[in-house]
Amino acid sequence: MKIAILGGTGDIGEGLALRLALKHDVIIGSRDEAKAKEAAENYNKVLKEHGRRGGIKGMSNPAATKSADVVVLAVKYDYMLSTIESIWDDLGRKIVITPIVPMSKTALCAYTPPEPGSASRQLCAVLPPEIRIVSTFHTLPAPRLADLSDPLGFDLIVCADDEEAKMIAMKLAEDLGGVRALDGGSLEEAKLVEALTPLLINLAIKNKMKPLSLKFL
Amino acid sequence: MKIAILGGTGDIGEGLALRLALKHDVIIGSRDEAKAKEAAENYNKVLKEHGRRGGIKGMSNPAATKSADVVVLAVKYDYMLSTIESIWDDLGRKIVITPIVPMSKTALCAYTPPEPGSASRQLCAVLPPEIRIVSTFHTLPAPRLADLSDPLGFDLIVCADDEEAKMIAMKLAEDLGGVRALDGGSLEEAKLVEALTPLLINLAIKNKMKPLSLKFL
Numbered sequence: 264m265k266i267a268i269l270g271g272t273g274d275i276g277e278g279l280a281l282r283l284a285l286k287h288d289v290i291i292g293s294r295d296e297a298k299a300k301e302a303a304e305n306y307n308k309v310l311k312e313h314g315r316r317g318g319i320k321g322m323s324n325p326a327a328t329k330s331a332d333v334v335v336l337a338v339k340y341d342y343m344l345s346t347i348e349s350i351w352d353d354l355g356r357k358i359v360i361t362p363i364v365p366m367s368k369t370a371l372c373a374y375t376p377p378e379p380g381s382a383s384r385q386l387c388a389v390l391p392p393e394i395r396i397v398s399t400f401h402t403l404p405a406p407r408l409a410d411l412s413d414p415l416g417f418d419l420i421v422c423a424d425d426e427e428a429k430m431i432a433m434k435l436a437e438d439l440g441g442v443r444a445l446d447g448g449s450l451e452e453a454k455l456v457e458a459l460t461p462l463l464i465n466l467a468i469k470n471k472m473k474p475l476s477l478k479f480l
Numbered sequence: 481m482k483i484a485i486l487g488g489t490g491d492i493g494e495g496l497a498l499r500l501a502l503k504h505d506v507i508i509g510s511r512d513e514a515k516a517k518e519a520a521e522n523y524n525k526v527l528k529e530h531g532r533r534g535g536i537k538g539m540s541n542p543a544a545t546k547s548a549d550v551v552v553l554a555v556k557y558d559y560m561l562s563t564i565e566s567i568w569d570d571l572g573r574k575i576v577i578t579p580i581v582p583m584s585k586t587a588l589c590a591y592t593p594p595e596p597g598s599a600s601r602q603l604c605a606v607l608p609p610e611i612r613i614v615s616t617f618h619t620l621p622a623p624r625l626a627d628l629s630d631p632l633g634f635d636l637i638v639c640a641d642d643e644e645a646k647m648i649a650m651k652l653a654e655d656l657g658g659v660r661a662l663d664g665g666s667l668e669e670a671k672l673v674e675a676l677t678p679l680l681i682n683l684a685i686k687n688k689m690k691p692l693s694l695k696f697l
Contacts, residue, residue, distance in 0.1 A: 452588055465664060466637065469663040472696075479689075479694050
């Protein structure tokens with residue numbers, strides 16, 4: 264499968280790219296094409312150090328979107344709408360995966376969803392109905408995801424209104440390795456999953472723990 | 481420590497009573513004193529079957545509150561304010577633990593917090609400031625808690641504005657056995673924890689799993 268990771272030059276973009284590249288064709292997207300190419304080169308080096316084939320490409324966000332079957336919006340909430348605008352003409356009928364979490368932070372983090380109830384629902388309101396939106400990847404701790412020797416052992420919750428898109432994203436989640444994908448329901452339920460990210464950050468801060476994820480049992 | 485579990489005749493009340501009675505003096509409270517006494521008798525039988533001493537008492541909610549150092553509001557959100565009203569004169573300067581989650585359910589569950597942002601914050605607004613409120617126990621699956629042979633293995637998040645009350649509740653959480661208590665911050669952060677309950681219910685429904693709890697790793 265061809266997967267474009269927009270905002271793939273930083274945060275969870277790196278880990279998603281490295282881990283998905285073991286099984287899929289990955290394209291890093293960035294507003295700055297040169298930055299995307301540089302990140303792709305660096306990620307390919309890491310893969311080769313681990314004895315894996317490289318092959319990650321770097322492109323502008325619109326070009327990455329055009330080349331892909333699935334588009335991951337690995338950008339901060341503040342850039343969600345401008346990123347969508349920049350790739351609008353290239354979205355076709357693709358699957359769009361959103362790990363975006365609207366948050367504010369003072370001493371600790373708070374979940375600050377926009378009017379429609381969640382970032383996922385806001386995307387629904389903005390995008391044409393033929394785009395299938397999947398809400399997942401919110402609870403991946405970036406540094407651990409990017410460390411290919413970390414066995415993870417997490418659960419990832421996946422929400423979508425379209426069942427086929429949900430199944431494809433659940434498979435992608437498990438392709439990260441060491442991840443169990445769980446069905447979280449429709450996009451209406453996505454706010455419960457988006458709200459996990461500030462909780463995980465707060466728990467790590469208050470209990471002086473490394474970046475956290477979670478497992479249901 | 482003397483612990484009153486109001487609404488202790490059902491749901492997580494049973495498991496809390498059985499497990500906390502192994503280390504503390506537990507009083508079951510109910511609107512109906514006879515029901516409280518009957519539940520206490522049944523729980524003592526279960527404890528004796530497991531070779532433990534009984535000693536759980538049953539009382540009306542106000543009498544249970546009066547006898548206790550710590551009061552657990554193991555009642556549904558709909559009964560939160562009427563329960564508080566009924567024990568108002570007996571609350572003194574006690575610690576009040578709230579596992580209460582405002583939820584609605586159609587096919588799946590939604591978190592439906594009241595105006596101040598959470599049930600915990602609503603309690604804050606209603607109770608006098610000398611009452612120390614602790615928000616925890618939301619993510620305990622009732623049937624597994626009541627099964628003394630279940631090793632649990634969960635994490636429990638504890639939020640409070642008063643640090644001493646938080647420490648006491650974290651110790652109580654770990655006294656359940658097989659539970660690690662984590663500091664979730666202040667009552668401002670409690671909404672992130674209350675929202676876990678509908679998420680856990682939805683995951684169990686959608687993935688056909690037994691009642692779930694969670695662990696951070």
